[in-house]
Amino acid sequence: MKLYELSLSEGRNVSPFVWRARFCLAHKGLEAERIPISYHDKDQLVFSGQDRVPVLVDGDMVVSDSWKIACYLEEAYPERPSLFGSAAGQGTGLMINKFCDHVLLGSMFLLCTPGTYDVTQDEDKPYFAQSRWEWTGMTIEDIRSMEAEALKRVRSSLEPIRQTLAEQAFLSGDTPAFTDYCVMGGFMWARTTYAPQVLEPDDPVEAWRQRMLDLFDGMGRKTLSLEA
Amino acid sequence: MKLYELSLSEGRNVSPFVWRARFCLAHKGLEAERIPISYHDKDQLVFSGQDRVPVLVDGDMVVSDSWKIACYLEEAYPERPSLFGSAAGQGTGLMINKFCDHVLLGSMFLLCTPGTYDVTQDEDKPYFAQSRWEWTGMTIEDIRSMEAEALKRVRSSLEPIRQTLAEQAFLSGDTPAFTDYCVMGGFMWARTTYAPQVLEPDDPVEAWRQRMLDLFDGMGRKTLSLEA
Structure with a gap:
């Protein structure tokens, strides 16, 4: 699993949307390789069909937008702790x-x-x-x-x-x-x-x-x- | 079950808090006798230890505050449709x-x-x-x-x-x-x-x-x- 995230000077992770995705992954007990993206190398996100982080890649699945990532994790990993409960x-x-x-x-x-x-x-x-x-x-x-x-x-x-x-x-x-x-x-x-x-x-x-x-x-x- | 509710001229029910309680009761499929209260007969609520509607009386239970009523209904009637899901x-x-x-x-x-x-x-x-x-x-x-x-x-x-x-x-x-x-x-x-x-x-x-x-x-x- 890979998570594309915004990384600024000294590797600072500032994006509130990426942090939502990181907390959701951690809640599910899942680890993702973190891929740093700067504003000048957004073209690395072209494969996702848009240019914003976070982007989660899980096998063949590509999911962008922190809300959609939360919903994807809930559906794909129902046996792990629920993010929503119901x-x-x-x-x-x-x-x-x-x-x-x-x-x-x-x-x-x-x-x-x-x-x-x-x-x-x-x-x-x-x-x-x-x-x-x-x-x-x-x-x-x-x-x-x-x-x-x-x-x-x-x-x-x-x-x-x-x-x-x-x-x-x-x-x-x-x-x-x-x-x-x-x-x-x-x-x-x-x-x-x-x-x-x-x-x-x-x-x-x-x-x-x-x-x-x-x-x-x-x-x-x-x-x-x-x-x- | 009794629900004390605000009733103004011509029996108008205006209280947003009472409406929350009425919708929650209906969701659970429960019926309550509705007891109209006006501003001038709030002393009818003294038994509840406070002077605001809604007040729900269910047998020996007296519950005031629409949030507490929702939580009470969820706990007392778990076999009926859930208000919160989890x-x-x-x-x-x-x-x-x-x-x-x-x-x-x-x-x-x-x-x-x-x-x-x-x-x-x-x-x-x-x-x-x-x-x-x-x-x-x-x-x-x-x-x-x-x-x-x-x-x-x-x-x-x-x-x-x-x-x-x-x-x-x-x-x-x-x-x-x-x-x-x-x-x-x-x-x-x-x-x-x-x-x-x-x-x-x-x-x-x-x-x-x-x-x-x-x-x-x-x-x-x-x-x-x-x-x-």
């Missing part, structure tokens, strides 16, 4: 995925984009800045100047998650599953690109984040990060 | 519940509060207006003047739901379950208190809402509403 859990998982993409990553974007630029290889910095300018009409320095507002938005967008984690250990209940990995992808992006603390120390989300960093032999904790 | 689905259900309370009902509040006031019994109108003023610092007419902004906020807060329903028939997948009932509670509040259309006709959320109104022999469709 059809209703998987259905709701899509809504969680959309919430994470639209609301959580929407607010994380402003916070994490300047640091992502900083750890992007020098040869790719012009492409990165140009593509963000086309999306948002803002330069990297425009976005950097919004840090205080971005932090406020991230903390506010976490409110339903915060209230849930005040009542149970994981977003999926007593043990972690897809919902946790989907949200944690965003926090891995922050951990690898934003040095200050995103969360107050007494935030229930921070206690959960620490538990998530411990999972799978500290997979998230060990990655090269900007956190103190 | 432990992971139930864990994620709490996050859905928090999202609905905080984000969706937070935006619905401005849209539905003036109409809720209008259908509140005359003797309770002063209490209702005073309590909303204490929560928000706004009079009913202040809130009414924000209708256009409120409608924009509701439609925007639905974005993850809209994207999910563009891909599958129900929020819980192919068939409805807790996630659908939780979100639908908010739309039942709108249906009973806000006459204009909340959704554009071509919004995937509107097609889903129509499917939800058809469920359980048209339970939601039959209620006394302000919809044309």
Whole structure:
């Protein structure tokens, strides 16, 4: 099994979508050879019919998009620990995925984009800045100047998650599953690109984040990060 | 089994929380005697140790709070159709519940509060207006003047739901379950208190809402509403 993933300077893994896929693979107890891709060698992904990571290759199967990878793993490896628990859990998982993409990553974007630029290889910095300018009409320095507002938005967008984690250990209940990995992808992006603390120390989300960093032999904790 | 529910002028059932409980009961194929409660006879709820609806009485069990009622029904009637499908689905259900309370009902509040006031019994109108003023610092007419902004906020807060329903028939997948009932509670509040259309006709959320109104022999469709 191979997982194509974004790898920036010093091999940093910043993509929230790749992190979702890595956590899902680990939950299933599966190992994949990790193939690093930079912005300048996206043509290595042509075989997948699109140009974004993660891409999972499992024998003859090629699956791109972290949600589709989660669904593929659930279907192909039903005897291993379930990511969703049930059809209703998987259905709701899509809504969680959309919430994470639209609301959580929407607010994380402003916070994490300047640091992502900083750890992007020098040869790719012009492409990165140009593509963000086309999306948002803002330069990297425009976005950097919004840090205080971005932090406020991230903390506010976490409110339903915060209230849930005040009542149970994981977003999926007593043990972690897809919902946790989907949200944690965003926090891995922050951990690898934003040095200050995103969360107050007494935030229930921070206690959960620490538990998530411990999972799978500290997979998230060990990655090269900007956190103190 | 008895369900204590909010009943306003002409017996209108406006509470999103009561609607969640009614949909959950119907999903389990359970019938409860419905006990109408107005704002001025909340003292009928003293036996439950609190003063909010819904309250479910099942033999010796007294359960208040729509989330706790869903969890109670799932545990007490495991042989009937599951609301969550699995432990992971139930864990994620709490996050859905928090999202609905905080984000969706937070935006619905401005849209539905003036109409809720209008259908509140005359003797309770002063209490209702005073309590909303204490929560928000706004009079009913202040809130009414924000209708256009409120409608924009509701439609925007639905974005993850809209994207999910563009891909599958129900929020819980192919068939409805807790996630659908939780979100639908908010739309039942709108249906009973806000006459204009909340959704554009071509919004995937509107097609889903129509499917939800058809469920359980048209339970939601039959209620006394302000919809044309």
